[in-house]
Amino acid sequence: MKTIPPGAPEPDIPAEMPRSSARARGTMPARRNAAATRQRILDVAMSEFAEHGYSGSRIDRISAAADVNVGMIYHYYGNKDDLYLAALEASYKVIRDREQTLDVAHEDPVSAMRQLIALTFDFLSTDPCFVRLIMSENLMMGRVVRRSRIIPGMTQPLLDALRTILKRGQAEGLFHKDIDAENFYISILGLCFIHVSNRHTLGSMFQRNFADVEWLRQRKEVVTDILLSYLAVSATRVP
Amino acid sequence: MKTIPPGAPEPDIPAEMPRSSARARGTMPARRNAAATRQRILDVAMSEFAEHGYSGSRIDRISAAADVNVGMIYHYYGNKDDLYLAALEASYKVIRDREQTLDVAHEDPVSAMRQLIALTFDFLSTDPCFVRLIMSENLMMGRVVRRSRIIPGMTQPLLDALRTILKRGQAEGLFHKDIDAENFYISILGLCFIHVSNRHTLGSMFQRNFADVEWLRQRKEVVTDILLSYLAVSATRVP
Amino acid sequence: MKTIPPGAPEPDIPAEMPRSSARARGTMPARRNAAATRQRILDVAMSEFAEHGYSGSRIDRISAAADVNVGMIYHYYGNKDDLYLAALEASYKVIRDREQTLDVAHEDPVSAMRQLIALTFDFLSTDPCFVRLIMSENLMMGRVVRRSRIIPGMTQPLLDALRTILKRGQAEGLFHKDIDAENFYISILGLCFIHVSNRHTLGSMFQRNFADVEWLRQRKEVVTDILLSYLAVSATRVP
Amino acid sequence: MKTIPPGAPEPDIPAEMPRSSARARGTMPARRNAAATRQRILDVAMSEFAEHGYSGSRIDRISAAADVNVGMIYHYYGNKDDLYLAALEASYKVIRDREQTLDVAHEDPVSAMRQLIALTFDFLSTDPCFVRLIMSENLMMGRVVRRSRIIPGMTQPLLDALRTILKRGQAEGLFHKDIDAENFYISILGLCFIHVSNRHTLGSMFQRNFADVEWLRQRKEVVTDILLSYLAVSATRVP
DNA sequence: GATGAATGAGCTTTCATTCAT
DNA sequence: TATGAATGAAAGCTCATTCAT
Numbered sequence: 001m002k003t004i005p006p007g008a009p010e011p012d013i014p015a016e017m018p019r020s021s022a023r024a025r026g027t028m029p030a031r032r033n034a035a036a037t038r039q040r041i042l043d044v045a046m047s048e049f050a051e052h053g054y055s056g057s058r059i060d061r062i063s064a065a066a067d068v069n070v071g072m073i074y075h076y077y078g079n080k081d082d083l084y085l086a087a088l089e090a091s092y093k094v095i096r097d098r099e100q101t102l103d104v105a106h107e108d109p110v111s112a113m114r115q116l117i118a119l120t121f122d123f124l125s126t127d128p129c130f131v132r133l134i135m136s137e138n139l140m141m142g143r144v145v146r147r148s149r150i151i152p153g154m155t156q157p158l159l160d161a162l163r164t165i166l167k168r169g170q171a172e173g174l175f176h177k178d179i180d181a182e183n184f185y186i187s188i189l190g191l192c193f194i195h196v197s198n199r200h201t202l203g204s205m206f207q208r209n210f211a212d213v214e215w216l217r218q219r220k221e222v223v224t225d226i227l228l229s230y231l232a233v234s235a236t237r238v239p
Numbered sequence: 240m241k242t243i244p245p246g247a248p249e250p251d252i253p254a255e256m257p258r259s260s261a262r263a264r265g266t267m268p269a270r271r272n273a274a275a276t277r278q279r280i281l282d283v284a285m286s287e288f289a290e291h292g293y294s295g296s297r298i299d300r301i302s303a304a305a306d307v308n309v310g311m312i313y314h315y316y317g318n319k320d321d322l323y324l325a326a327l328e329a330s331y332k333v334i335r336d337r338e339q340t341l342d343v344a345h346e347d348p349v350s351a352m353r354q355l356i357a358l359t360f361d362f363l364s365t366d367p368c369f370v371r372l373i374m375s376e377n378l379m380m381g382r383v384v385r386r387s388r389i390i391p392g393m394t395q396p397l398l399d400a401l402r403t404i405l406k407r408g409q410a411e412g413l414f415h416k417d418i419d420a421e422n423f424y425i426s427i428l429g430l431c432f433i434h435v436s437n438r439h440t441l442g443s444m445f446q447r448n449f450a451d452v453e454w455l456r457q458r459k460e461v462v463t464d465i466l467l468s469y470l471a472v473s474a475t476r477v478p
Numbered sequence: 479m480k481t482i483p484p485g486a487p488e489p490d491i492p493a494e495m496p497r498s499s500a501r502a503r504g505t506m507p508a509r510r511n512a513a514a515t516r517q518r519i520l521d522v523a524m525s526e527f528a529e530h531g532y533s534g535s536r537i538d539r540i541s542a543a544a545d546v547n548v549g550m551i552y553h554y555y556g557n558k559d560d561l562y563l564a565a566l567e568a569s570y571k572v573i574r575d576r577e578q579t580l581d582v583a584h585e586d587p588v589s590a591m592r593q594l595i596a597l598t599f600d601f602l603s604t605d606p607c608f609v610r611l612i613m614s615e616n617l618m619m620g621r622v623v624r625r626s627r628i629i630p631g632m633t634q635p636l637l638d639a640l641r642t643i644l645k646r647g648q649a650e651g652l653f654h655k656d657i658d659a660e661n662f663y664i665s666i667l668g669l670c671f672i673h674v675s676n677r678h679t680l681g682s683m684f685q686r687n688f689a690d691v692e693w694l695r696q697r698k699e700v701v702t703d704i705l706l707s708y709l710a711v712s713a714t715r716v717p
Numbered sequence: 718m719k720t721i722p723p724g725a726p727e728p729d730i731p732a733e734m735p736r737s738s739a740r741a742r743g744t745m746p747a748r749r750n751a752a753a754t755r756q757r758i759l760d761v762a763m764s765e766f767a768e769h770g771y772s773g774s775r776i777d778r779i780s781a782a783a784d785v786n787v788g789m790i791y792h793y794y795g796n797k798d799d800l801y802l803a804a805l806e807a808s809y810k811v812i813r814d815r816e817q818t819l820d821v822a823h824e825d826p827v828s829a830m831r832q833l834i835a836l837t838f839d840f841l842s843t844d845p846c847f848v849r850l851i852m853s854e855n856l857m858m859g860r861v862v863r864r865s866r867i868i869p870g871m872t873q874p875l876l877d878a879l880r881t882i883l884k885r886g887q888a889e890g891l892f893h894k895d896i897d898a899e900n901f902y903i904s905i906l907g908l909c910f911i912h913v914s915n916r917h918t919l920g921s922m923f924q925r926n927f928a929d930v931e932w933l934r935q936r937k938e939v940v941t942d943i944l945l946s947y948l949a950v951s952a953t954r955v956p
Numbered sequence: 957g958a959t960g961a962a963t964g965a966g967c968t969t970t971c972a973t974t975c976a977t
Numbered sequence: 978t979a980t981g982a983a984t985g986a987a988a989g990c991t992c993a994t995t996c997a998t
Contacts, residue, residue: 034978053378055294059972069980070973080972134440135374139292142439155444182445183461186433194429197436200381201373202428205394206421222422229468273961298989308963313990512957531856533772537993547959548994558993612918613852617770620917633922660923661939664911672907675914678859679851683872684899700900707946751982776968786984791969 038076041066045077046087050129053136054084054144085144088137089151091130095123096154104161109169110228116165117227121192121220131196158185175231187230191223277315280305284316285326289368292375293323293383324383327376328390330369334362335393343400348408349467355404356466360431360459370435397424414470426469430462516554518544524565528607531614532562532622563622566615567629569608573601574632582639587647588706594643595705599670599698609674636663653709665708669701755793758783762794763804767846770853771801771861802861805854806868808847812840813871821878826886827945833882834944838909838937842928848913875902892948904947908940 044066048057059080063070077083098119104112124131137145145151162181169175195202195210202210209215283305287296298319302309316322337358343351363370376384384390401420408414434441434449441449448454522544526535537558541548555561576597582590602609615623623629640659647653673680673688680688687693761783765774776797780787794800815836821829841848854862862868879898886892912919912927919927926932 037978053292053294055292056378058970071975071981072979074973075978132378134437135378138437138439139295139371139374139378140439142443145440145443148443151443152446180461182447183458186441186458187430187461187465189437190429190431190433191426192429193437194425194432198373198377198428198432200377200379201384202425204381204384204387204390207391208421219422219425222419222426226426226465226469229471230465232468276961297987299987308961309989310964310991311962314961319989515957531770531772533770534856536991549960549996550958552994553957610856612915613856616915616917617773617849617852617856618917620921623918623921626921629921630924658939660925661936664919664936665908665939665943667915668907668909668911669904670907671911671915672903676851676855676906676910678855678857679862680903682859682862682865682868685869686899697900697903700897700904704904704943704947707949708943710946754982775966777966786982787968788970788985789983792982797968 037066037068037072041068041073041076041083042086042090045083046091046133047129049084049087049136050091050132053132054080054140057084081144085148088133088145089148091133092151092154095120095130096158098123099158099161102161104164104168109165109172109174112165113169113228113231114224116162117188117192117224118220120188121223124192124196125216125220128196128199131193135197169231173233176233179231184227188227191226195219273315276305276307276311280307280312280315280322281325281329284322285330285368285372288323288326288375289330289371292371293319293379296323320383324387327372327384328387330372331390331393334359334369335397337362338397338400341400343403343407348404348411348413351404352408352467352470353463355401356427356431356463357459359427360462363431363435364455364459367435367438370432374436408470412472415472418470423466427466430465434458515544515546515550519546519551519554519561520564520568523561524569524611525607527562527565527614528569528610531610532558532618535562559622563626566611566623567626569611570629570632573598573608574636576601577636577639580639582642582646587643587650587652590643591647591706591709592702594640595666595670595702596698598666599701602670602674603694603698606674606677609671613675647709651711654711657709662705666705669704673697751793754783754785754789758785758790758793758800759803759807762800763808763846763850766801766804766853767808767849770849771797771857774801798861802865805850805862806865808850809868809871812837812847813875815840816875816878819878821881821885826882826889826891829882830886830945830948831941833879834905834909834941835937837905838940841909841913842933842937845913845916848910852914886948890950893950896948901944905944908943912936 041062044062045057048062048065052058057080059070059073062083063073066073073083077086099116102112102115102119104116107115137143159181162185166175166179166181166184170177170179195216199210202208280301283301284296287301287304291297296319298309298312301322302312305312312322316325338355341351341354341358343355346354376382398420401424405414405418405420405423409416409418434455438449441447519540522540523535526540526543530536535558537548537551540561541551544551551561555564577594580590580593580597582594585593615621637659640663644653644657644659644662648655648657673694677688680686758779761779762774765779765782769775774797776787776790779800780790783790790800794803816833819829819832819836821833824832854860876898879902883892883896883898883901887894887896912933916927919925
């Protein structure tokens with residue numbers, strides 16, 4: 001819990017003098033890299049909130065895992081709610097950023113769509129943290145996300161990318177015309193989300209481990225099939 | 240979820256005299272009816288847990304809303320965990336029972352499938368209580384549902400019904416052969432669940448009200464289209 | 479817990495119709511032998527208070543074990559305190575009665591003393607209930623026993639018996655003269671009480687089981703030796 | 718038990734300004750001294766547990782008397798059980814330490830034995846706290862003491878001291894040979910313990926105050942006589 | 957005499973938050 | 978910037994006791 005992550009540089013602390021123990025002995029003034037401390041708190045908070053939900057998360061646990069004093073959390077983030085919002089926004093940023101790595105303008109539309117689906121599926125399945133954070137927030141009726149000023153803005157690039165793929169597919173006669181991008185994204189999300197969000201209740205219902213790698217591989221194929229079937233021009237329309 | 244189940248008659252309580260306020264004023268002797276009290280607690284608990292999740296729910300609030308002493312809850316249900324399990328099981332029972340009202344053996348397979356999808360969609364969308372209960376349980380890593388002895392058993396009839404529809408559709412050459420019933424149910428669930436479970440975060444992302452009736456109507460059509468496209472023999476298989 | 483003790487006759491209940499189950503089915507009016515019910519409650523209370531002490535004892539447990547309604551306990555005994563007093567008095571009566579079975583007037587004084595010591599030792603060691611009841615009461619600073627009107631009176635016969643033995647021993651030149659009966663009884667009690675009252679802490683200190691039968695046998699000899707050494711005329715008096 | 722141990726200096730708190738009342742009035746900033754607070758809690762806990770037993774003791778009362786917030790108790794001691802264990806161990810330490818002040822190796826054996834008996838008698842009689850703590854623990858069937866890692870270890874020095882006295886006495890021909898040290902200690906304890914542990918029930922039986930100083934003085938002599946009579950070579954052995 | 961549903965006060969414990977240093 | 982001792986409100990749960998029937 002108290003080990004310093006290797007990736008967190010603390011340049012102004014001499015390596016030969018381990019911080020925490022020296023501090024414990026009171027031989028060193030409390031002075032560190034503020035930005036790093038802030039970030040460390042945020043990283044830990046993201047895990048904590050993801051693992052335990054909002055109500056289940058403990059400020060004490062976060063401060064211990066981030067190796068900072070409780071007061072620091074309040075100093076940097078004000079209160080539990082705001083820390084939670086920060087964690088939520090940071091989590092959204094990760095997936096939104098990743099989505100922007102796709103080359104939607106030049107890649108073959110079907111392939112681009114497959115990549116978007118795969119990226120979404122893998123992101124949600126690989127680490128349930130994001131999914132759990134989203135669930136927790138929705139259980140709170142969006143009380144916190146509602147206050148976010150940046151999350152709505154992060155959605156536009158995603159929608160743009162999706163529309164670009166759809167338009168190019170339609171122009172090439174591969175996708176049928178009557179598709180709403182927003183609604184389609186929700187379908188992608190629904191199909192990629194459910195076995196992660198409901199892992200445990202589904203597990204209880206079907207007595208199966210939905211984190212099993214082989215099962216996930218098959219499920220990703222099915223999800224892709226379902227969504228591409230729907231997009232295909234040849235798809236049977238509902239009469 | 241807040242309606243008193245039709246099977247629980249309380250004939251000797253005059254409808255025009257609401258118990259709680261009258262009792263609070265001390266003008267009416269306490270009605271002693273164990274079964275009714277038990278049920279009232281369960282009904283209230285289902286709402287409370289659905290609204291606030293497990294950690295966020297308060298025994299005090301439940302006892303107040305059920306108009307009983309806190310001790311009664313412990314007398315009837317043991318502890319918060321067991322009350323929560325009872326609420327969860329009761330909720331599952333409602334949807335599983337409703338699924339069994341479908342006539343999957345005689346109805347035209349496509350129509351039967353549409354009905355199953357519609358039933359699932361409507362059940363989840365009409366009252367978010369069930370969805371929220373499920374989410375809460377999954378956030379707790381299935382800690383409670385794992386102890387349920389009846390939930391696993393409730394799944395079999397659903398799978399049987401789904402398999403019957405699929406087989407009959409395949410026999411009539413309407414559905415293609417390569418469909419796993421369990422996986423397909425998860426797809427149904429995913430597509431019907433997401434806009435309820437993620438209502439608030441999606442609302443924040445897209446600045447739209449996902450409880451809007453007109454939107455739900457359209458969404459139900461899309462979901463049905465997606466799932467039937469996938470089932471259809473003409474569907475483009477992934478090469 | 480619910481089995482009826484064999485010694486408790488319930489003449490007016492036909493044997494072929496087990497009481498509790500019939501009552502559960504509501505087929506039998508609630509009507510029993512009042513005195514037997516009262517006694518059953520007391521018997522159970524003695525065990526309960528002995529096992530858990532006053533604070534640790536539960537009215538609910540007593541009513542369940544006595545197979546009566548909670549209200550009956552209040553009906554017959556008023557409240558927890560008074561039930562506890564009744565249990566305490568009944569317990570004292572058992573040992574005081576037993577002490578009176580000794581033939582102190584005709585038996586050889588040394589032998590009579592040995593018998594009194596053995597009786598006390600065995601009574602306390604065989605069933606720790608009495609000891610624990612006494613301990614519990616003393617932990618409560620005698621709050622309840624102080625209200626007893628019969629316990630002080632029960633002591634006199636014991637003291638009389640002890641004095642008789644001592645006088646006869648002194649008259650025969652077996653015991654030395656300077657012995658206070660009351661003080662001597664306290665010595666008997668202390669030596670016979672400690673390994674029962676302090677069974678667990680002594681067990682922790684010495685890592686030994688002080689309920690072991692062989693150890694008890696030896697201990698009884700030592701206790702007798704100690705007390706008889708002190709009584710003996712030849713005993714070295716402190717200069 | 719209520720005195721502040723000499724080793725815990727609180728130099729910067731002016732003696733003429735009692736902390737609790739001043740702080741209650743809000744005129745003095747809270748003294749932040751973890752060790753002192755911890756000790757204060759323990760001191761109060763020892764009294765509280767001694768006075769009311771485990772079940773009867775109240776965390777609220779302890780926190781009030783120690784002039785700290787309830788949470789502090791849990792912060793320092795975890796829970797009621799662990800606080801009780803700490804109090805128990807601290808109490809044992811006091812008597813075990815005191816026993817080690819005897820010079821068993823050089824003092825005349827009879828005199829050393831007298832001193833050990835007197836020390837034990839006085840320790841138990843002067844302040845009933847220790848006795849009551851022991852009783853409470855035994856009423857709980859040793860549930861807490863069983864977890865102690867230090868109490869068993871504290872017994873050895875006592876046994877060693879006792880064996881030293883006995884051996885030297887036997888070597889000098891003062892004590893007879895057949896004496897088990899452990900059993901003999903239990904006899905000492907039993908004779909010194911009973912009038913304290915059973916003060917109230919004995920008081921009720923004999924209508925006498927067993928905390929009376931003069932009675933205690935006589936009793937101490939009797940106890941010493943009894944034990945020395947038994948040790949003496951001239952003691953009449955049981956045939 | 958007997959029932960059992962119901963009560964309310966009080967318990968131990970937890971936790972976000974503050975504040976003097 | 979950083980510390981950690983301290984707080985107060987509220988949580989889950991228990992239990993002696995009452996009361997209509």
